[in-house]
Amino acid sequence: MGAELSEDMTPELAELLTGNCYCLAVRRASRRMVRLYDAALAERGLTISQLAMLAWVKGLRTPTVQKIADYMEMDQSAASRGIRPLEREGLITSAPHPKDKRKSVLALTDEGATRLAEGAAAWAHAQRQVEAEMSPAGGLATLMTEINALAQTAEAED
Amino acid sequence: MGAELSEDMTPELAELLTGNCYCLAVRRASRRMVRLYDAALAERGLTISQLAMLAWVKGLRTPTVQKIADYMEMDQSAASRGIRPLEREGLITSAPHPKDKRKSVLALTDEGATRLAEGAAAWAHAQRQVEAEMSPAGGLATLMTEINALAQTAEAED
DNA sequence: TCCCGTTAGATGCATATGCATCGGATCAGA
């Protein structure tokens, strides 16, 4: 693990490379988690993002692209594009909002509801797998609270 | 926060949407961290990934695409593509390995070394910002250990 | 020396993300 770091690295760069960068650490963990969950969902033809979007479409009273982006804390454009494959595959439909023509109200198709249910089962399997392999110091619940806190770190400001 | 979840959500789906999915939580945190660090590095014309790759090029004795991918725990193809912008901008060079013609040995240019040093300073600023805003239960060090553990969760197996 | 299994890097393909921006629609005021 120690790796073959050259001697003329500043302490700062050594820190960055040895797992002490919050950003790189979380991103590395993210890549791993996504691979694990996506693999679990692959048989159902879904990614974890797509499963989440289907779930929000079902869970929100009047789901729109913007709302989904807000709840998932991602850019509206990313949500917009993420939804396209789901429409293409006929899992969700899009209809103009009756009152506000700017909005499109999304809805699950029957096929979408089926895939969502199947995906949720596969998702639960992945969840259990992570729980079985992880034994964090303060407990998984605490870890989740802290990761979520990381997700709320202020955007910049200075 | 509670959101407007419809009543007919299975407990499973409710879990998935309310921040209890390890994958979605870490990914959300990852998005936020990347935005924060990328913003801090934007003035230097670098992303956090690019900074890390420059650092590995400097830190490894004989840096190659494969080695960087291994150390960053990402796919070789992702590393390969990530390095291209850095070459295009003249921050690193690529030369054929003397013994093994399959490999390309990467190296920092003077400009690359300069940008790396500048970027490291901006990175440290972002690190301090996260530290100032986060007060996790078990301490940041413990949190990092646990996030890194998440990054080592087995790839599948079942 | 020849052949096969392995390794390195590059590419095609598809999703994931964010920023800037555009055009259309809405809405709150003047």
Add this chain to the structure above:
DNA sequence: TCTGATCCGATGCATATGCATCTAACGGGA
């Protein structure tokens, strides 16, 4: 009722990622 500030969704552009696959190159054993 007109108008300027907002909001909504879509796009262009660029990076980020992973998987499968292809070609070239290596390496060891027959």
